Amino acid sequence: MTTSEQAARGKRSNNEGTSPRLRKDGTYQANYVAGYQPSGKPIRKSVYGATKAACAAKLKIALQHVSGGTASLAKSPRLIEWLDHYLDVVAPNGDVQPRTINAYRSKIDNYVRTQGISGKRLDKLTPTDIDALYADARNSRQRHRAGQPAAEPLAPSIIQGLHRVLRRALNVAVNRGVLARNPVLRVEVSAKTVFEPQVYTTEEIRTMLAVALDMDDGARWVLNLMLGLRQGEALGLAWSDIDFETSRIKISRELYTLPWNHGCTQQGSGVPSCGFNAAWRCPERHSGGYFTGGRPRARPATVACPCRRSWPGR
Incomplete structure (x- = not known):
């Protein structure tokens, strides 16, 4: 012009x-x-x-x-502020399982919190920003403890999980009027690797059953072979879940663990006042340990299974 x-x-x-x-x-x-x-x-x-x-x-x-006079004068929150709000307030009040929230938090802490994008305001985020974030995460290495073999490239499933939590958190921001449009929806990530289940031969199953019959907790492994239960589902079963009259088992909960959190105060340097870096060693630790919770909704509520009260040889 x-x-x-x-x-x-x-x-x-x-x-x-x-x-x-x-x-x-x-x-x-x-x-x-x-x-x-x-x-x-x-x-x-x-x-x-x-x-x-x-x-x-x-x-x-x-x-x-x-x-x-109805315009919102508040500034758009920064990405990390909104993600913390989502993990601390929104997700626990919704249908997100505690261990899923913990997995989300781990991904945010490892791949978002220390990046420059964490301080960017939501209304300034672009798909290009998200692409760059994924590229940085993809090029990073998984952490390994001292003495373990060299780290391997980050698994694609980690990027998929990061994409999932960002998409979910920013969708909530859109639904609540905090963000006009979710930039994550315009970013593509590689598809999940096709799962190829391991199929046991008849002879292998007979061998495993023979070993299970000599174990005190053999019933747990037999159930896995018969029903294909997840480990948490098998360990979360109670006697009240088994109906011996109708030969049906109710799968209503899972056993899982959550990491401990420090209950002591943090010093100026960020070091816990208890003197231990590991939260499980803190005398005032909280929120960790073993828990039982609802099963994933996609799993059947009850399954048919031959049941009897006695265990062979016991």
């Missing part, structure tokens, strides 16, 4: 916002003043659209909120 054209058009005022401009990622952005701080400094916000017309339409709606 030439100088003469700009002069003819005139400068847009603060209550009009800026004209939509094309961004590097192909979307359009327009800025506007949502209000003013007590110091008089303007509070500037932005709207985005896939097309120039869509961006202009969003700008019009935003300016209507400003003129009507």
